[in-house]
Amino acid sequence: MPKPLRAFVAVPLPAPVIDFLQQIQQQLHSPMINVRWVRPENIHLTLKFLGDIEPSQVPVIGAQLDAAAVSTPAFTLNARGVGVFPNRRKPRVLWVGLDGETGMLKTLQTTVETVLAAVGFKREKRAFRAHLTIGRPRKRMDPDDLGGSLDRLQTAASAPFRVGRVCLYQSVLKPSGAEYTVLYSAPLSD
Template identity: 30%
Template sequence: MNHQTHFFYAVPIPKEIKLIMKDHCEKFKQSLPFNRWVHHEDLHITLAFLGFAPSDQLEKSIENVSTELKGNPSFSLQINQLGIFGRKESPRIFWADTLKSDELQFVRKKVFTACEDAGFQLETRPFRPHITLARKWTGDEPFHHERLDVWQELQPNSLAFLASEVVLFQTHLEKTPKYEVKKVFPLKK
């Protein structure tokens, strides 16, 4: 079977935070019946989803992103709270977001513009930085927002980390974890 591969730019989540989130997700699974849980190695914050990318256009985006991010400083992020996208009673996406970060918005804008300048037509909805944890509610009962209160029990302290790079990922739907690092763009420490 021929799977068309997709590419996207993202801020990766550091390994130590991924492991904490993996433990949290094991606890979430007990009370939050979602169909597909994201492998902890695949946790990230998407900056620009390219989809299928012709090689010349992909190379141009790599050049553009490299130029745009040259000398850009690392910045701190903090995982904040849980949330959902989709219908309130049957959410499509379960996520964790970060505290508002002007630095993240700035880096996202640079990456997004660099990809558009390479000829990609990208998502036009406002940027809502988040880390997807699971997809497709499968509960017998409607989802209730109070279920997200489990976060306060699990994470009374902050989950802060340094965003020190942007990564170009390639998706492999037939594998777990699904995302392969194709190019790393270090941010200045």
């Protein structure tokens, strides 16, 4: 029997945005902020985490992503500002936010959620909060140290980038970190 694949649906990021995110990571890097940084090439905009899927489901999911993509025109976003989830007192995720045509992004995410629910994937109960995860704090840190760094970068913004496709990714967890492979790519309409 084929081994299940750990999978998620996401928007890939262009090289200039990856470079911008790496610069943000470098500006936040400090002995006071102990963070496990996401490798820049692994940063993406997650629309839906699927968990374990069977390899035979890839074509079905791909067809659903095609259906979502064909009904969604390409749009523009930019990475802007820095924050944490759930809050500055107990940060678990360090992220960069998104600006631009965020209504189109929400529409795409809702459409992906709907088409995948039609083939048996559970709907996410939590509200979609668009973000790009750049790191995860390793231990408790002084909120003032973190807060000052975050405040300094609130106006940092990437150049606008075009969202032109949505992808199904496989995630393989390794000691050196996660490795992502595109299993399917669906272009948005023009």
